[in-house]
């Protein structure tokens with residue numbers, strides 16, 4: 008069976024994890040964590056980057072730092088993972104789901120203004136499959152209505168929009184290093200701050216509400232509890248695992264891109280015949296080959312397709328059940344306007360195996376199996 012995902016392992020992970028243990032610094036903010044922070048600050052141009060225990064906790068931090076209060080409304084797509092929503096529900100916010108565009112499956116920037124009320128405080132955008140939302144248009148709407156923009160860039164590590172790293176365009180950026188993402192530390196994530204305005208608040212929030220970071224910088228002579236916070240910093244053992252991959256950052260990207268491009272070339276003729284639809288990458292977006300998906304005709308054809316692949320030794324999966332039609336979504340929010348694409352596209356989408364070092368013969372087997380489903384070989 009060809010797995011859908013195998014967590015990335017580039018070679019030096021075990022050595023670095025052992026180093027972390029020998030350093031006698033296995034708690035948070037040790038040497039490996041600091042290296043990861045510096046790497047992403049340089050790579051993205053963010054003013055500050057903080058590793059967190061997950062992408063979900065990076066989103067939680069963003070919601071806390073945005074000062075979201077009970078009754079505030081947050082705009083977000085319904086076609087996303089539930090963590091995008093959970094962070095705001097925890098602050099008592101009401102979710103307002105906005106439809107997606109059929110091409111990138113990202114939030115439809117032209118439908119934002121209709122969803123805005125006097126209670127709207129923030130827009131949480133998701134860069135689906137590592138392909139950027141229409142950020143210029145979204146930021147224009149946000150500025151006009153004084154809204155905070157949170158980028159769920161969980162899938163978008165290494166992606167950019169008009170040359171700028173995703174996660175640095177809005178007020179807060181959130182990465183994930185879950186084992187299904189391009190770079191992993193088992194469970195983990197990062198919060199990106201585009202400016203230093205929120206640095207102290209972010210450090211306090213991440214360190215259980217204490218000013219411990221200022222203390223370590225010698226800015227205060229004792230540390231104390233100064234605000235609400237939680238424990239969002241991961242162990243340096245996890246950071247050591249991630250650091251091994253960051254040293255191979257471009258190699259991981261190139262390897263995934265080779266698989267992505269091979270799929271794309273192989274399926275273009277099928278798309279031209281109208282048998283399926285392929286991902287669309289707008290020219291201003293540089294993507295990170297996070298995901299390769301196909302869109303079939305409808306739910307029925309997709310179910311048959313997934314079964315067929317499984318019978319031929321290929322694990323393919325779909326996602327997401329739209330949040331607005333899930334039990335929690337019904338409780339915590341509502342859809343703005345008409346659901347033209349969210350449900351329809353989510354029922355057609357299927358993801359193919361794609362991971363670092365997907366063997367070429369496995370990739371060819373996936374391609375041939377897809378073609379034989381359409382009786383092309």
Ligand SMILES: *Cc1c(COP(=O)(O)O)cnc(C)c1O
Pocket residue numbers: 061062063064087088090091133159161162182183184185194195196
């Ligand atoms: C993976 C993912 C998350 C959650 O990240 P975790 O690290 O698993 O908490 C959030 N949003 C999106 C869009 C994701 O793909």
